[in-house]
C-alpha cells in the first residue's frame with residue numbers, strides 16, 4: 001500500500017495527516033483491554049485524534065455499514081459453501097463472525113471516519129494545540 005493514500009492510513013492505523021504516527025496505542029486490536037485505547041494526538045505531527053467532543057459518534061454509521069457487509073458476506077459464504085440454511089444456523093454463524101470481527105470493525109470504522117475529515121500532508125508542521133507550556 002502506498003503512503004499518502006487514504007487506504008494506507010486506514011489499513012495501517014496511521015495518522016490521517018502525516019501517515020507516520022500510530023492512532024491506537026497497540027497495533028493488535030485483539031488485546032481487548034487496549035482495543036479502544038487511542039492516542040489523544042499524533043505522536044509525530046500533533047494532529048488531534050479527538051477533534052471535538054463526540055467526534056466518533058459518526059463512526060457508528062460506518063460501523064453499521066461494516067456490520068451489514070459482514071452479514072451479507074457471511075450469508076453468501078454459507079450459501080456458496082452449502083452449509084445448512086436453517087435461519088437459526090445462519091443467525092449463529094452471522095453472530096459468531098460479527099462478534100469475532102468486532103475489534104477490527106471498531107478500529108476500522110474510527111479510522112475511516114477520521115480519514116473522511118483529515119487530509120494528508122507530506123511534511124506537516126507539528127501542531128502544538130494540546131500542549132501545555
Ligand SMILES: [Zn+2]
Nearest residue numbers: 015018042045
Ligand atoms: Zn500525524
